[in-house]
Structures are given as structure tokens and as C-alpha cells.
Amino acid sequence: MDQSAPNEAADLSGLLAGYSLLPGIADELLDGAGNVRPVWLPLLQHLASLDDEERDIALNRADQYLRDGGVYFRHYGKNGSTEREWPLSHIPLLIEKAEWDTIAAALTERAELLEQVMADIYGENRLVSEGILPPELLAANPEWLRPVVGITPRGGKFLHHVAFDIGRGPDGSWWVLGDRTQAPSGAGFALETRMATNRSFSALFRQNRVMRLAGFYRRFRDMLQSMCESENSRVGILTPGPLNDTYFEHAYIARYLGFTLMQGADLTVQDGRLLARTVGGLKPVEVLWRRLDSAWADPLELEEDSQIGTPGLVEALRAGSCTLVNALGSGALEARAMMAFMPRIAEFLTGTPLAMPNIATWWCGAPAACEYVVANSARMTIDKAMSTGLPFDHGRDAVIAGVTTDGAPVNPDWIRDHAAGLAAQEILSLSTTPALAGGRLTPRPMSMRVFLARTRNGWTVMPGGFARIGHTSNSADISMQRGGSVCDVWVVSDRIEQPETLLHHKVTAARRSELGILPSSAADNLLWLGRYVERAEDQIRLLRAYHLRVAETGSADYPLASHIADQLTVIGADPAEPVPPGLARNLESALRCAGRVRDRFSTDGWNSLVDLDRTLREFASRVTAGDDAARAYSVLLRKISGFSGLVHENMYRFTGWRFLGIGRAIERSLAMLRLLADCTAPDAPSGALDLAIEVGDSIMTHRRRYTVDTDRYTAIDLLLLDELNPRSVHHQCRAMNEHAIFLPRPAGESTTPFQTRTISLVTALSSASAETVTGERLAELQAQVGELHGLLAESYLH
Amino acid sequence: MLYDIRLSIEYDYETPAEAGLHVLRMVPRALAPLQKVIESRLDFDPLPAGRSERFDFFGNPVTTIRYGEAVTRTAFLMTALVDRQPGRVPDDTSPPLEDLKAGIRAIASLGPQAPHHFLPPSPRVSPDPIVTAWAAGIAVGAASVFAIVSKLCAALHEEMVFDPTSTAVDTPFSEAFAARHGVCQDFSHVMIAALRSLGIPAGYVSGFLRTIPPEGQPRLEGADAMHAWVTAWCGPGMGWIEFDPTNNLIAGEDHVVVALGRDYFDVAPVKGNLRMSGGQTSLQSVDMIVRQPG
Numbered sequence A: 001m002d003q004s005a006p007n008e009a010a011d012l013s014g015l016l017a018g019y020s021l022l023p024g025i026a027d028e029l030l031d032g033a034g035n036v037r038p039v040w041l042p043l044l045q046h047l048a049s050l051d052d053e054e055r056d057i058a059l060n061r062a063d064q065y066l067r068d069g070g071v072y073f074r075h076y077g078k079n080g081s082t083e084r085e086w087p088l089s090h091i092p093l094l095i096e097k098a099e100w101d102t103i104a105a106a107l108t109e110r111a112e113l114l115e116q117v118m119a120d121i122y123g124e125n126r127l128v129s130e131g132i133l134p135p136e137l138l139a140a141n142p143e144w145l146r147p148v149v150g151i152t153p154r155g156g157k158f159l160h161h162v163a164f165d166i167g168r169g170p171d172g173s174w175w176v177l178g179d180r181t182q183a184p185s186g187a188g189f190a191l192e193t194r195m196a197t198n199r200s201f202s203a204l205f206r207q208n209r210v211m212r213l214a215g216f217y218r219r220f221r222d223m224l225q226s227m228c229e230s231e232n233s234r235v236g237i238l239t240p241g242p243l244n245d246t247y248f249e250h251a252y253i254a255r256y257l258g259f260t261l262m263q264g265a266d267l268t269v270q271d272g273r274l275l276a277r278t279v280g281g282l283k284p285v286e287v288l289w290r291r292l293d294s295a296w297a298d299p300l301e302l303e304e305d306s307q308i309g310t311p312g313l314v315e316a317l318r319a320g321s322c323t324l325v326n327a328l329g330s331g332a333l334e335a336r337a338m339m340a341f342m343p344r345i346a347e348f349l350t351g352t353p354l355a356m357p358n359i360a361t362w363w364c365g366a367p368a369a370c371e372y373v374v375a376n377s378a379r380m381t382i383d384k385a386m387s388t389g390l391p392f393d394h395g396r397d398a399v400i401a402g403v404t405t406d407g408a409p410v411n412p413d414w415i416r417d418h419a420a421g422l423a424a425q426e427i428l429s430l431s432t433t434p435a436l437a438g439g440r441l442t443p444r445p446m447s448m449r450v451f452l453a454r455t456r457n458g459w460t461v462m463p464g465g466f467a468r469i470g471h472t473s474n475s476a477d478i479s480m481q482r483g484g485s486v487c488d489v490w491v492v493s494d495r496i497e498q499p500e501t502l503l504h505h506k507v508t509a510a511r512r513s514e515l516g517i518l519p520s521s522a523a524d525n526l527l528w529l530g531r532y533v534e535r536a537e538d539q540i541r542l543l544r545a546y547h548l549r550v551a552e553t554g555s556a557d558y559p560l561a562s563h564i565a566d567q568l569t570v571i572g573a574d575p576a577e578p579v580p581p582g583l584a585r586n587l588e589s590a591l592r593c594a595g596r597v598r599d600r601f602s603t604d605g606w607n608s609l610v611d612l613d614r615t616l617r618e619f620a621s622r623v624t625a626g627d628d629a630a631r632a633y634s635v636l637l638r639k640i641s642g643f644s645g646l647v648h649e650n651m652y653r654f655t656g657w658r659f660l661g662i663g664r665a666i667e668r669s670l671a672m673l674r675l676l677a678d679c680t681a682p683d684a685p686s687g688a689l690d691l692a693i694e695v696g697d698s699i700m701t702h703r704r705r706y707t708v709d710t711d712r713y714t715a716i717d718l719l720l721l722d723e724l725n726p727r728s729v730h731h732q733c734r735a736m737n738e739h740a741i742f743l744p745r746p747a748g749e750s751t752t753p754f755q756t757r758t759i760s761l762v763t764a765l766s767s768a769s770a771e772t773v774t775g776e777r778l779a780e781l782q783a784q785v786g787e788l789h790g791l792l793a794e795s796y797l798h
Numbered sequence B: 001m002l003y004d005i006r007l008s009i010e011y012d013y014e015t016p017a018e019a020g021l022h023v024l025r026m027v028p029r030a031l032a033p034l035q036k037v038i039e040s041r042l043d044f045d046p047l048p049a050g051r052s053e054r055f056d057f058f059g060n061p062v063t064t065i066r067y068g069e070a071v072t073r074t075a076f077l078m079t080a081l082v083d084r085q086p087g088r089v090p091d092d093t094s095p096p097l098e099d100l101k102a103g104i105r106a107i108a109s110l111g112p113q114a115p116h117h118f119l120p121p122s123p124r125v126s127p128d129p130i131v132t133a134w135a136a137g138i139a140v141g142a143a144s145v146f147a148i149v150s151k152l153c154a155a156l157h158e159e160m161v162f163d164p165t166s167t168a169v170d171t172p173f174s175e176a177f178a179a180r181h182g183v184c185q186d187f188s189h190v191m192i193a194a195l196r197s198l199g200i201p202a203g204y205v206s207g208f209l210r211t212i213p214p215e216g217q218p219r220l221e222g223a224d225a226m227h228a229w230v231t232a233w234c235g236p237g238m239g240w241i242e243f244d245p246t247n248n249l250i251a252g253e254d255h256v257v258v259a260l261g262r263d264y265f266d267v268a269p270v271k272g273n274l275r276m277s278g279g280q281t282s283l284q285s286v287d288m289i290v291r292q293p294g
Helices: A038-049 A052-068 A097-121 A135-139 A187-200 A214-226 A247-257 A313-318 A330-334 A336-350 A367-379 A412-417 A506-511 A520-553 A559-570 A581-596 A603-622 A627-650 A655-679 A688-695 A699-705 A712-721 A729-742 A753-767 A775-786 A788-796 B097-105 B129-139 B145-159 B173-179 B184-197
Strands: A072-077 A080-085 A093-096 A161-168 A174-180 A234-238 A260-262 A267-270 A273-278 A281-290 A323-325 A361-363 A380-384 A422-426 A432-437 A440-455 A458-461 A467-469 A485-487 A489-492 B002-018 B021-024 B035-045 B050-055 B061-066 B070-084 B202-209 B227-233 B240-244 B255-261 B270-272 B280-290
Touching: A038 A093, A052 A187, A093 A097, A097 A161, A097 A174, A097 A330, A097 A336, A097 A440, A097 A458, A097 A489, A135 A336, A174 A330, A174 A336, A187 A247, A187 A440, A187 A485, A214 A247, A214 A281, A214 A440, A214 A458, A234 A247, A247 A260, A267 A281, A267 A313, A273 A313, A273 A520, A330 A336, A336 A361, A336 A422, A361 A367, A367 A380, A367 A412, A367 A422, A432 A467, A432 A485, A520 A559, A520 A581, A520 A627, A520 A655, A520 A688, A520 A788, A559 A655, A559 A688, A581 A603, A603 A627, A627 A655, A655 A688, A655 A712, A655 A729, A655 A775, A655 A788, A688 A699, A688 A712, A699 A712, A712 A729, A729 A753, A729 A775, A753 A775, A753 A788, A775 A788, B002 B202, B070 B255, B097 B145, B129 B145, B129 B173, B129 B184, B145 B184, B145 B227, B145 B240, B173 B184, B184 B202, B184 B227, B202 B280, B227 B255, B240 B255
Parallel strands: A093 A489, A234 A260, A234 A281, A281 A323
Antiparallel strands: A072 A080, A161 A174, A161 A440, A267 A273, A273 A281, A361 A422, A380 A422, A432 A440, A440 A458, A440 A467, A467 A485, B002 B070, B002 B280, B021 B061, B021 B270, B035 B070, B050 B061, B202 B227, B202 B255, B227 B240
């Protein structure tokens, strides 16, 4: 940004009215004398140059971006968990590059120090034997994992991706508030926050003095990729699954970096090798970026109740066949009480003091420290020693400024009795930074999260991206679970920054294997997604036909209407209610499956499914039977076709797309066979054959292909046998047969049972004539198609 | 004394189970100077597709096996020849309880025998207020750590009834204590919780008991299956002493140690991961017979 920009040197006084320093607290926007720091001027001038409406439009662009991207986080409340929109605070935090460089250097040092601590506590244990670290601190730490003691990671390094939460104290200096070494989240959200903020302030951004983020990810991705020693292995991202609070980020990062998202059950261990269960059989996984807490990673050796782990993972690490990012057990460093010892540890291991101090911490298990805490509890927060929460995330037993959560003064003997389990931290008044509240800039406490990644040339620091903003002026309200928000952090350089994106480096792009790997569980979800969506479409078509007839005749009480109603009831959509719950359930199931494979999905595809679901819910609350419902179903039909178009036409022909397509084809064939059987039955009411043609979306074709009215033979010919009609069973079976050709072959087999079955169906349908197709034959075909899913599962879905 | 030991563990599955990996701690460990394993072997039926051996954090021998195919039955058979010396009933040189903390603190180590591992909550033994209160009552008046441990061991044996049918392997110890019924695992977990609540490091020992008692002595409880007892740290001088609360005695010549850990979690003889739809039944049998010289 050009600080001497001539743009109408707007008057800042209106914008800053009411923004002032809080007593005893540093501010990011104003210096100690209350003057605006120069780095902020261009942004403030830009804001001041906008009228209210222009500003709202600009800020809305960011919100719209996040909504379109489906960015959410999971919020845990009294009534379970819900997806919440990403709480963006629109005004970025600005930091001069010179100051940032100091921060980055200090945190790089700290990352390297933590690496050494990991090597010690899982190796020689000199910190304990030399009296630097009390042994209890590890022995009582649930994240210090005995089964991995003595395992040297493949490649020699324990930590590859860490984050630090830092805050600025009243005197202007920075403090480390927390070490995030387990599986720090936020790096993906930081990218989205950046892109959103970009939408609001693109003009400022184009001046190119804000440090870019993309290079950080590119270097980290290249590092992970380079840790794979064999050609055909890939990097996996291990997620606890869709119910995790940051699952969105896991899927997002997987998609952004081109890594495979996996859950524990997608992996298995054989003779010390970590393997992914994929549709192409077992494939080696050498590098796993773990977004799962260590303790849950292996039910055989760690937390035995874990349903989300991989039995034998520790054995694979012992065998040195894979690298975990970060190594198992790295969460031990996050325990609050560890901070009490970091200054001494730094001196001991490196001979130099910490470049950036961490928040003053006392472990009460040391008798002298305990008495000090008792005497000074009024300026401290006391909480569990092993808690991995940040200073502003308090547990139930927390004592804040000498007062318990019940509001009573703390009893010194309670501290003494629980001393070994407690740690105290000095209460730090975090600096404030501007946030918009009611259209005005307001000072709000902030803490920054800084991400570091290990590359071949050492640690690289992500230049900005993520700060938490409190929703009141109280530092304790900074937690996102308690209403805090997140803003972008701009590191502003005094020279022009070259734009960087992930796409620049063609070498890496070319090296990535062509089709990647598809975990069997993802294939299963895609197959079911295809089925559920098609099932919903079938119900919608039949429901529309029903309500059209009710609208035409004004009654549901005649043979054809009750014939349709019976069919609807059989497929779980009893038309007694204008929008049957069975239809809503199918869409819910489709969303659930889609949610599990969000990394494989375009944002547009996802949004159109969400929109479909939302529209259906809205209709359910107000649509009435007859014409109203018929029109509502036409709307839904257009929307569902929109989804199918986005997915089937625009999705790259990865193996996953084929499973989605097979799911759709199975369901469409089954629905058509059922419809034909019902409508060609001897007791079917008059008009049933026309119904079949209508629901089969083939009225026009029928008129052009046949000179006669609909009869049994034309219906069967068009909807069952005509391979040129995309709604016919024959066409669907051919489609499945083509998919089958492109699926991987199981080792040592030339065809799969699924492929054999599709070939025999195609052969039978090619040679049949409409006259020979009896009701029994339709039932046989239904049974044969019905087995296709199971046959596919036999070869691919273990 | 020289023992021939045989441990057989069998599982039958109603429907074929994908047995995958199993981690086994079935073979007795060496424990100098009193216990020597002269020979040992593990046999499997059916034969696993993979097998590896290692020692765990606490120094227990561990065998990991992997089945490739689904199984309807698995049988593990351990046979060993073990020399176990009687040892000496120790003189009480343990400190008073109030001095134990300093003794623990003086040990700057996290080696497998370090007492630090055995005080904090462990996977199966978390502090229980009822056991804590009970232990505090029993400890009153005992002059030394060793005296406290002995008193707790006797009291537990007195109050709790050994009853092989009363609890399952995953019954929480607090439930067993509330009913004052249980098997050796419950006795041991209750005693560990009690000792830790007083600040005395305590661990869990799995092992075997002599099947046929020496002439003129009663048969010990727990000899028909794998047994469990407690090891307690009685200060820097005495170190670790093994107490058997099920039989109210200090473990000696009749006890052979398989594995040591913080609680059952660390020493479970079989840990497996199964993917199955039906139920399973298991059968365990143990023989520990004195080998006659000559």
C-alpha cells in the first residue's frame, strides 16, 4: 500500500470517533500517544472514503464469498453441535514487515527448540535426568505416550507443522500464549479468511504490499510430497471425520493441496507397512498429515476405545515405514505446565534465552512455586496443569484472579492439595485492534496464530492470515466457541511483493500421479450419494405426476391416482403429506454422504445440494396438495437436475466420479423397472402406461418414435430396451458397463463379477424384443440389477 | 523352584471374524534376580500371516500377530519353563508416609521402574472418592509405608469376597468394590487406587500361581486362570514389593510374573482388533506345575 496515496486524504476523525486506547492496554492501530500507526493509514483512508452503503457492499462481498464457499466451523452447545458460518471480523490486523520478521525469527527458534524437546522426551530424557524438567510432568501427561518412547521418526524429525498463539502485552512486547504441536488447525481457515478479506479490499490489495500466503503452502506441500520415497505412494490427510469441529478445513486443505483425505478405517497395517484400502486394492501410504489427536490414532496401543484410529499404526512407525506429521505424542508439549519450564529448557538445550518469552507460568507441583501462586493468585489464572487449552480457554475448576467459577475466593489449601495437577499463568491484558461493531471501529482484544512448516531448508513461517478477535473488550471472550471471531492479518512490506500462487510450479504439478487413490470408504459414499439423489429424483417425478392429476381432477379418489399413491408408498413417499418425510430423509442421506467426501466435490456441487435441501424444507412448511405441490416439484426437479448437471458434466472423470455414476445408474434402472412392472401389470388402471412415459421423461420421444398411442410394447421398448433413450434401463446398463471398464482391476483378475453382470444385462437387453418381456422377466431383471451394488462392493468396497 | 507353565487362550466366533492384528503379552518376563525364563514358546492355531516380537515400555515381552483371512476360531498356546526363587520376606525399612514424597521426587528418571509412572491416574484406575476415603481410614496408625501397604492388603482380603462369577474383564473396580465382590483384577485395581490415593506408587502385575499347593498348604485363589496382583513402591530403600491382595500375602515362590504395568490396560494378555458381526466366546486355562528334579 502506498502510504502517500493522494486519494482524497479523507478525514479520519469520523471513522475514529469513539476509538481510543484502553487504560493499561496496548493497541495495534494507535501508538502509545494515541496517534495512528502509519501502516494503517491507507486502509483507514480507504474506509473513510466509502459511504455507509459502499462499505456495506464491500464487507458483504467477503461474507458472500464465505457463504458461497460453504465455510463453516462446528460449534458445540447445549443442544449438541451445529454448523456455524465462519465468524469473520472484516477489518484485518496490520503489522509492519520489519516487526513481523522479528516475530518470525523468534518463533522459528521456538519451533526448533520444541523439536529438540520432542527428541529428548521421547529419547534420552536428559531434561528429566539433569533435573530441568520434573518427571511428574511427563508421567502424568496423558499426551506423553509411552508406546512411542524410543521410536525415532523416519527422516529424523518429530515436528513438521506447528502453530503458536501469541499476544501483545501492555508494554508492547509479544508473548507466546500457547504452543500448538499436536495438529494445529486454522491454516486452511486462514486462507479462506484471506480470500474473503481480499474480496472486500481488493483495491488495496492490488497495490501488492501485503505478503502472500500461497508460497507457504506450496513449500509445505512439496516437503510432504518429497518425504514419500516410493513413486506410487501418496500423502494422506488423516481426519477424525465429519463430526470434528474443523472437518471443513481438513476437506478444504486436502482439495487445495491435492492430498487424499482419509479416516482411520481407510488405513490398515500389514507387517509394519501402512496401507490405504482403496478401490484399487491396498496402496502404501508413506506420509500422513495427522489432524487427529495422537491418543486416538491406534486402538491397539493407545486409547483402546478409539473408533477412529488405525490398529497397528504405532507398529508401522516402529518399523519406520511411514512419517506422521506431526509424530505421535507431540501433544505432550501443549500441556500448560510445560510453559513454566521452557525458559530453563531453552537455556539448557540451546544455551540462549527464549527470543520471545512465553506467558509467565508456574507449575504448582513445585513447593516454592505453589506458595508463590497462593500469595499472588489475584493476578493469575489457575487451571489444570495438563490442560492444552489456551490461557483464555478456562476449564470448570479454573480460578481467575483468585476467584473460583462459583464466584468464591479460592481456598489456599485447595491449591496446595491439588498442587501437582495445577498450573498458574499471569493474566495478560491483550492488545486491542479495530473491529467493526455497529458500523464503528471499536478496540477489541486480539491474539494471533502463527503457522510454521518445516521445509527442506528449515522452518518457513506463514506471513499473517489468522488472528482471533474478542467479542467484548474482555480478553477472555476471544475463544471462537464463546463468540470470538477471526480476522485476516496483513503483513505489510515496504516493497512490492510478487504474487505467488500454488499453480506456479509446473514441476510439482507434473509429478503428481494421474488419478490419485480413492479410499474404499469414499467410493462407498459416492456410490450412495448417486443412489440417494437419484432416489429423490424418482420420488419427485412420481410426486409431481400425482399432484398434477389431483390438480386436474380436483380429487385423489380415482383408480390412477390411488395407483400412483400406492407406488409412492412403496418407495417411501406416501403422498398423504404434500412433501413426504421420506423424500426429506433421502436428501438428508445424500447430504450426509456428500459431506463425507467434500474434498472430492466442487463447491458449486455442494452448494446446489444444500440449496435443494433448504428449498425442500421450505416447501415442506407451506406447500399444499394439487397444483401448488406440482409446481413445487417442478422447481425441485430443476434444482436436482442442476445438481446432476454440475456433478456429472463438470466433474473430472476420476474413479470417484464413476462410483457416483454407477450409483445413479443402479437406482435409475431399479426405479424404471419398478415403474414398468407396475404400469404394465394386467390390473393397472387406464392411463398407467402414459404415466410411465411421463415419469420416464419420454413423452416427446414417444410421440416421435411411434405413430400409435402408448401401449404395453411401446412403453417397454422405449423405457427398457431403447439404448438411445438415456432414461432406459438398457442405456443405464451400458453406462455401468463403460464405468466398469475404467475401474481398477483387482490383482490377478481380468474381469470383476460386477463387470460380468453388466455385460450379461447389456447382452440380454440388446437381444430382447418388447413382445417377449413378461412381468416375470421384469422381476428377474429387477433382481439382477438389485445385486449390482453387492457385486461392486465385493471387489472394491472393503 | 522350577515350573512348567502352560497358558491356553481360545476364542470362538459365531460368524467369521476379520481378526487383523493381535498384541499378546502371554510369555513370562525375566525379573532379575528372582525369576528366570529358561525356555518359552508361543503357538497359534490357525497360523498367523505375520508375527513380530518386541519389548514394551515397561520391559514386558510382546508378540504381535496378524491374520490375513477371516477366522472362526483362534487358539494361542504359551508354554514355558521358569525358575522362580523364593526371595526373602523383607525387613521393614520403609519411610513414614510423609517422607515418601521427597523420596519419589529425588528420583530424576522416567525409566520403566521409576515410581513417577505409578502415581497419576492410568487408563483403568482413576481416583475414586469411596476407595480414597476407605484407604485413608485403613492407613490411620500405620507407622511406615510398608505397614500401610500390608494393612491395606489384609483389609481388602478381609472385606472383599473372591468370586470368579461376579465381574467381567471390563467391570470398573469401583463397582466391584461397592459390592465387595470380585476377581483378582478387581482386588488389584482397588488396591492400586487405594495406594495411589495415599501417595504410594502402585502398579499391576499379571502372572501365574502354582496350581497344586505345597503339601499341607491351602490352594491359592486365582490359580485356574491368569492371576493378578499389585506391586507397591515402599521408598528408596525397599523399592518395589509385590503384594497379592486376593490371597493376602507377599508374592513369592508361588508367583510367576508375566507382565508389569500401571493397570490391566498395560498388561492385558490379548488385545485384538476384530471386525465381526456375531458374538464370541473365550476360554482360558492355566497350569503351573512344579518340575520334579531328575
